[in-house]
Amino acid sequence: MTTEPRLAKPSAFAPGVPRNADLPLTPQPSPGRGSVAFDLPGVHVGTAEYGEGPTGCTVIHLPAGARTAVDARGGAVGMSGGYDYNHAICLAGGSVYGLSAAAGVSDELLSRRKNQTKWDELQLVSGAVIYDFSTRDTAVYPDGELGRAALRWAKEGEFPVGRCGAGRTASAGKVDFGRAEFAGQGAAFGTFGEAKVLVATVVNSVGAVIDRDGRVVRGNYHAGLGARRHPSADYADLVGTEAASVMGNTTLTVMITNVKLTDVELLQVGRQVHSSMHRGIQPFHTLTDGDTMFAMTTDEVELNGIKPTGLGTLASEIAWDAILSAVE
Structure with a gap:
């Protein structure tokens, strides 16, 4: 992984x-800079952006639908829908204004259904947003047209990563914004026997990104030192001062598995994986973050040999890989 300042x-x-x-x-x-391949038939991913922002959105489309559990944490959650069953998830920049991108996805799906509005024909779309205005001097936001475009460009089996889609102007490590670095969106995929797990995340965090060796690899860069510091060191130095809180954050995550889980198990596995991400993002779930996890299952295979806790443990490592993928 490159560690050059960004x-x-x-x-x-x-x-x-x-x-x-x-x-x-x-x-x-x-x-973005490329894509992560994954083997989950029926899962399509599309990204689109406005270069004038720059800002963008990412759409995860499951035409057959999938049961969903939502774990929303932090003090600044921006979300629409939040359904327990979804045909698409739309992640976007633009803070509260970017929620209109999800409405565009919904409109495109209605068109694809030939405007059928019977109860069992309704297409459910949930959305969540990051605050990315802090890294740019425009008020451009992902709107309905951008959401429709991302859905139209969606491909099966590929997840774009890097500074693209909802992560187009995401940033990390904001003890002080002068030390923030651009981040992005990342993804990782794993198979465990018949069980499959895809985790994708848009890292736009107060916290800095930490690798498995405990090194800060993105965010909180001190130009004068030519190095990154762990946020805890800076916060210790700030005790007793009038340092301002840095606004404009949030990490958005989607986990998709093919394993059959009960509603309770799906929610708890999602919470377990979401909680584990504090290892790769420190601090996490802060007052000015709106961290949100969408845990989804396509309900295709039985979980054999391990319990849901074991699946959550394995998926947590995939999530850490996804975080690191976002900031390469």
Whole structure:
């Protein structure tokens, strides 16, 4: 993994910057630096961005639908839907305004169903957003048209990673914003016998990203030192000062498995994996984060040899890989 600094310039938050209505926006592909392959038939992933932002969205589409458990933590959650069954999940930048991207996904799915509105034809879409205005000087946000584009460009078996989609201007390590670095979205996939697990995450955290050797690999970079520090060292130095809290964060995660789990088991495995991510992001679930996990199952295979706790333990390692993938 490269550890070269990737500093994020803080926004000036000047009034009068352009928003969507002020620009002739056209959705653009958002391929990132590459993709992670996964073997979960029926799971499609698409990304799109507005380069004028820059900002983007990521759509995970499961045409057959999947049971879903949501674990939303932190003090600044931005979410729509939150259903216990979904046909698509839309992750986006743009904070509360970016929730309109999920509405665009919903509209596109209605069109694909030939405008059928019978109860059992309704397409359920949940959305969640990160606050990415802090790294750019525009008010452009992912809207319905961008959500529709991401869905139209979705492919089966590939998850784009890097500075793309919802992670287009994500950043990490914000003890002080002058030390933040660009992050992105990442993914990892694992198989354990017949069991399969995909974890994808958009890292836009207060916390810095930590590898398995305990090194800070992204965020909280001190230019004067030419190195990154663990946030705990900086917070210790700030005790007794009037340091301002850095706003504009949130890590969004989607975990998809093919294992048959009860509703209670699915929720608890999701919580277990979400909790484990504090190893790779420190601190995590803070007052100014809106960390949200969508745990989904396609209900295809029985869990043999291990209990749900074991599945959660294995999936937690996949989640750490996904975090590291996001910041390469």
